[in-house]
Amino acid sequence: TSGAAVTAEMVDDLARKHFSPCMRNLYERLKRDHHMKHFGRLQLGLFLKGIGLPLEEAVIFWRRMYGSSMTDDKFNKEYRYNIRHSYGQEGKRANYPPKSCQQILTTNQPGTQDSHGCPFRHFSPDNLATFLVSSYPTLDRSSAEMRDILDSVKNSHYHVACTRVFEVTHGLKKGDGLGKDGETVSHPNRYTERSREIEAD
Numbered sequence: 335t336s337g338a339a340v341t342a343e344m345v346d347d348l349a350r351k352h353f354s355p356c357m358r359n360l361y362e363r364l365k366r367d368h369h370m371k372h373f374g375r376l377q378l379g380l381f382l383k384g385i386g387l388p389l390e391e392a393v394i395f396w397r398r399m400y401g402s403s404m405t406d407d408k409f410n411k412e413y414r415y416n417i418r419h420s421y422g423q424e425g426k427r428a429n430y431p432p433k434s435c436q437q438i439l440t441t442n443q444p445g446t447q448d449s450h451g452c453p454f455r456h457f458s459p460d461n462l463a464t465f466l467v468s469s470y471p472t473l474d475r476s477s478a479e480m481r482d483i484l485d486s487v488k489n490s491h492y493h494v495a496c497t498r499v500f501e502v503t504h505g506l507k508k509g510d511g512l513g514k515d516g517e518t519v520s521h522p523n524r525y526t527e528r529s530r531e532i533e534a535d
């Protein structure tokens with residue numbers, strides 16, 4: 335979406351500070367498992383392209399994340415093509431855009447082995463709370479904010495819950511949204527873009 339190029343080296347720091355919960359989850363899972371299924375790779379890969387990770391850096395990033403779980407030969411044969419494809423360099427050469435919340439919430443529903451999707455929509459309330467407190471140390475499990483978040487989820491207002499996480503983790507008040515005209519979360523790339531802008535302010 336914005337600005338200067340992002341390198342493979344920078345992703346870990348950006349993930350910790352600025353990724354939306356869905357992308358944070360995907361990244362942590364990839365880091366832990368050195369493996370990711372198709373829709374997860376697609377959701378995270380297009381997001382990374384959107385934050386400014388160029389193709390060459392994307393190849394470095396994914397090769398590193400798979401690590402020794404995969405030979406170079408396998409990586410080159412099965413994965414390099416897919417990465418290049420998602421950057422519009424193979425096949426139809428389509429420039430696939432990063433997925434919006436709406437797409438993530440409603441298409442390709444994840445199964446139990448999958449890590450793609452939206453944590454607010456696709457995790458059990460208990461797993462969601464555990465994930466949130468481990469990913470965002472400023473969020474306390476027994477806080478009023480957490481109750482707010484879980485209430486929004488119960489009412490299927492997933493983007494409201496996600497916006498509340500953004501507010502709490504960026505020192506913003508309820509209703510401030512992404513810190514600009516009360517804008518709420520509708521796209522993971524926008525979430526990250528606003529988070530980086532707030533840090534730079």
Ligand code: SF4
Pocket residue numbers: 354355356357434435438439451452453454492493496519520521522525
């Ligand atoms: Fe990601 Fe959107 Fe869900 Fe937030 S509401 S976690 S940005 S899909």
